Amino acid sequence: MAVVSWKEICLLTGLVVGCYWNSLFCGFVFDDVSAILDNKDLRPTTPLKNLFLNDFWGTPMSEERSHKSYRPLTVLTFRLNYLFSELSSSSYHLLNVVLHAVVCVLFLHFCRLLLDRSTSLIAALLFAVHPIHTEAVTGVVGRAELLSSIFLLAAFLAYTKSKGADHSIVWTPIISTVFLVAVATLCKEQGITVIGICCIYEVFVAQGFTLPMLIDTLLQVLRGKDGFPYAVLQTLLKLIVLIISTLLLVIVRVQVIQSQLPVFTRFDNPAAVSSTPTRQLTFNYLLPVNAWLLLNPSELCCDWTMGTIPLVESLLDPRNLATVVFYAMLSLLAYHSLWYGHSSSKIVMMALSLIVLPFIPASNLLFPVGFVVAERVLYVPSMGFCVLVAHGFKLLSQRGGLKKTSWLLMGVLLTTHAVKTFNRNWDWESEYMLFTSALKVNRNNAKLWNNVGHALENQNSYERALRYFLQATRVQPDDIGAHMNVGRTYKNLNKSREAEDAYLIAKSLMPQIIPGKKYATRVAPNHLNVYINLANLIRANDSRLEEADQLYRQAISMRPDFKQAYISRGELLLKMNKPSEAKDAYLRALELDHTNADLWYNLAIVNIEMKDPSEALRNFNRALDLNPRHKLALFNSALLMQESGVPENSLILKA
Known part of the structure; x- marks a missing residue:
């Protein structure tokens, strides 16, 4: 195997930088928002152990709404980015570009096992510039692919050294392989598939078997004509170790997602x-x-x-x-x-x-x-x-006369791919640019129309956003989320009647109760927000408070762990002068999330309504323990102390 030279490493790295330097000007878009901006696991205040308890998006693996994507090591790199630059997107993109360059160099090492020097370099150059990689490199969440690929290739390269000069097994590379596979899997699930690649390499490349030879060898052993040759026994032992390791990793993985x-x-x-x-x-x-x-x-x-x-x-x-x-x-x-x-x-x-x-x-x-x-x-x-x-x-x-033509075609291919990759990176500059570019390719995806609407909504351009949301409902009339978006936008435009109509359409698309029949159905958690949104809208009318309460109770009946429904219902019950029931609602919400400072604050307000100032003060303090800068808790706690004559020393220390 030819050694990879520094010139080749510099060439690959330079090409990657040339294709992706403009990605440093891109922001957080699409899935980056959930994985980076909204993910509390990146914050230093979140315990490190949470990375190993939650999924890629920061949702506990035990919850049904979890995507079950267990990639703690990838999230750890996001956390390191946050440590150095908080939410400065350029540092996240820079690390992705560096990781892609590392993958390209490792891939060149891989190619050298199979191809000659020039051909392997061509393969690595094509991989470096291929436009299909823009989502993995320029999209920050694509880091899962980059990290997993690094350890996948490293695991394979380690395995290729498991054969000694005398055809004996060298166990250190095999142990390294299993370890690297486990690490790759903790970056992204597909990392485990390198075990299969190692097995194929061992049988068909290292041992030189063809399928007819393999079948013939197995038949001879089964007929008792001959035992397994020593080299074959060595191969079997290595394969058994790899397969058992794979099974153990799969079992652990199944346990992590709790078999769901x-x-x-x-x-x-x-x-x-x-x-x-x-x-x-x-x-x-x-x-x-x-x-x-x-x-x-x-x-x-x-x-x-x-x-x-x-x-x-x-x-x-x-x-x-x-x-x-x-x-x-x-x-x-x-x-x-x-x-x-x-x-x-x-x-x-x-x-x-x-x-x-x-x-x-x-x-x-x-x-x-x-x-x-x-x-x-x-x-x-x-x-x-x-x-x-x-x-x-x-x-x-x-082939004689095709040598110059083939080199010309390869040069054109590499050039056009590099230009396409560079231009494609600009699409990831903002969500508006990303989703409008997607609509040029496909106009039958309601999600794209919705996402352009969301991008405009974030710019407070509600009239334009509404046009995209309405188009989403035309493209996919049964899309609950699209009708919810229409309703929310009408509300932002102070068109309550139209907003209610849109929410009612969304509600009608939810699974309906069939009298006299029992059945189970799975509802997307975010779709249940239609009950919350509709109730929040109509409770502005004091004559419809009971109707709003019924909607909250319906959401809770469909999903007993729907925390936001309890919170919203607690606020409504307080408005309806039912503090005892409001207290029960907040206590139920606290069972689901006892680290929410706002919930403890709300409960304290209920305590005040119930003429229980000492309990209210305790709950204000719990809110301040969780969030020392909770302004409303600080103000109301000070006010309560002043009214009750309690010394304010402890509050001053907290402030």
């Missing part, structure tokens, strides 16, 4: 809730869609959910032809790599393992995931794609 898959709505992944054969036809069609994005990354989109890709509902759908062609090509490549023992087949074998295995967890074929297509999950599979392209380029350039 996350809850996704049909808007996130319409095919997941479709019947046979629509579900199977659609999920299989998504494979050639992803392959086409690698081949032709000209139209990239940040969100492929909802109606972006219409369901494949019939065998007569012409899109099934793309599925057939994809499987035919995959089968031909697999046949070439499994049946022949020359170097080309080994290259194809390893390329296919990189394409297929890391993609399987995101393919929807084994279990549903929360998206239809996500460009950032193609980060590792694109490595295998780049190996295939570079290998094809080498074969083409070796």
Whole structure:
């Protein structure tokens, strides 16, 4: 294996910086908002242990609304960013660019195991500039892919050193491999798939087996004609260690998510809730869609959910032809790599393992995931794609009259990809730019219309936002969230009647109670806010307070752990002069979240209404223990002390 030179490292690093330097001017957009801006796990005041108890978005793994994405080491790097620069987005983007450069160098090391010096460099250069990576590199949440890829490649490179000069097993690299796999998995779940890549490398590359040879060896052993050769026994032992390690990691992973898959709505992944054969036809069609994005990354989109890709509902759908062609090509490549023992087949074998295995967890074929297509999950599979392209380029350039033409084509490909990547980065500068660029690719996704509306709403441009929200309801009439957005915007425009009508439409789309029938249904937690929003709107009218209370109680009946419903109901009950019931509502909310300073403050206000100043003072102090700068608690506590004649020394210390 040729050693990677400093010149090659500098070339790759320079190319990455050239393609991605403008990403440093981008802000936090899309999923970054939830993972960075709204994630309390990044704050120094949050205990470090919370990173290992919560999911990627800061939600406790035990809660149903958790996405079950357990990536504590990735969140730890976000926390380090916050420690140095708080919420300055440029530092987060800079670290992503650095990590991408590291992945490119490690990938070059990987390619050197299979390809010659120039071909491996071509593969690494193509990987460095491929536009499909903009979501993983320029989107801050894509760091999960970057970190996982670093440890995935490091684990594989460590494993390649597990064979001694006398063909004995060297255990230190294997132990390192298992450790690095575990670390990769703590960065993102797909890191565990490198175990499969190591197994394929061991059998078909290191040991040089072809599928016919492997079958013949197994048959001879089963017939008792011969025992396993020593080299084969060594291989089996290594594979057993890898497989057992994988099983242990899977068991731990299942325990972490408490044996529950996350809850996704049909808007996130319409095919997941479709019947046979629509579900199977659609999920299989998504494979050639992803392959086409690698081949032709000209139209990239940040969100492929909802109606972006219409369901494949019939065998007569012409899109099934793309599925057939994809499987035919995959089968031909697999046949070439499994049946022949020359170097080309080994290259194809390893390329296919990189394409297929890391993609399987995101393919929807084994279990549903929360998206239809996500460009950032193609980060590792694109490595295998780049190996295939570079290998094809080498074969083409070796043909006499095609050498200059092939080099010219490769130069054009690298240049156009680099320019596309650089320009695509600007789309991530702001949410408005990102989602409007997505609408140029796809106008059938209501989520995109909603997100442009949200971006305009954040700029207080409510009239323009309303137009986008209304278009979302036209694109997807049964989208509860879109109607809720319309209602909220009408409220911001002081159009209460129109707001109520929009909320009522959203409420009518919620699962309805069927008299005389019992059934269970799963409701997206954010959709339950329609009851809160509607109740908050109508309780402005004193004659409709009971109606508002009924809505709060309905939300609680649908989800007994709905904290906000208890809080809002407590405020209403206080307004209705029912302090005892308001106290019960706040106590129930505190059972769900006892670290909320506002809740202790609200409870103290109820205590004052119930003529219990000593209990009120205790609850004000609890609020101040949690948030020493809680202005309302400070003011009311001081006022209460003054009225009751209690010394204010303790309060002064808190202030």
